[in-house]
Amino acid sequence: MNAQSQDLIRLEFTPNPSTLKYVVARPLLPRGTANFTEKAAAETSPLPLRLFEVDGVKAVMVGPSFVTVTMADEADAAALNDGVHAALHAHLDAGEHPVDPAVLEQAAAANAEDGPVVSRIKEIIEEEIRPAVAMDGGDISFERFQDGVVYVFMKGACSSCPSSTATLKMGIESRLREELPEVVEVVQI
Template identity: 35%
Template sequence: MTEPLIKVLETPNPDAHMFRVNEMLIPSGTVEFKKGDPLGNSPLASQILTIPNIELILIAPRFITVRKKDTVQWDGLADMITDALKNFLDSGDMAVFETPNAESDEDLTELEQKVLQLLNDDVRPAIAMDGGDFIYHGIEDGIVQIELIGACGSCPSSTATLYNGIQNLIMEEYPEIKGINQIFNS
């Protein structure tokens, strides 16, 4: 068995770091857990969120993003997270026993399917590189409803990314879209 390789990367959010691994954590998608959430279906989230001053973990196929309290520094925290992640990888446990089902494309209008495809193809890979992801909440009165999660959820530059980048991309491609609204789910 190969030794788990863990690479710690800073993200644009000063309170979040990405931890890349050389093993598959989940088959696809992302799952986010916050301190106080029920963690019974995620041994990995249970381990990471017991570390003091950690608020959130986003689990993706080959990385986790961990967000700390904004009142503390990273001194020592990254090492504690790396150690916990290495111990978890050595255990052979599943990161998440059951991942939430993605919304079926059959439930979406043609415009929603096109917008979601654009988001999946062009936006999701870009924000994943920064340790984040998004949850698509639909289109209401021509306004795309998006929730940014992981490192992007509390990033100081997320508003600029959302409105200057994502909104412009969607509105340029689909003129019937009037704008974008960021959903905050604390």
């Protein structure tokens, strides 16, 4: 590890005891997140692939300036933390791109315009909800709006967090219903 990559990584704990958030003082992605729930999906993305090599890593999410790592149930947290730090430093020292640009393009293509209600839902999620969720090492993406129900996908620390149901119902659903009477419910898929 060289002197440039030292002090670039800060560990933060999340509300999900199985997920650790690593804030990196260097941009990783221009915007959004890339979520990897298995090693095979990370084969063309250098940073997640490197992190999956760490014993006990179950899932990886890369954000604009952070990475969240979800631990397997049997993982040794201290050893995993050491391994993740080493992998992050190795990645930063190598100067590689973190995520395959094709993965990012697919995510961007999925965000096509859909009409005024869907556009407003996406705007609220993007501008208000995602930044708040990212503070806890997670992410949320809009999947669809159908029959008054907003379907979202929660990633990173939020995907299996014990308090994600409360966040979903009391936070996200309340905010969307306050703004849009068309929204009846928000459901995590």
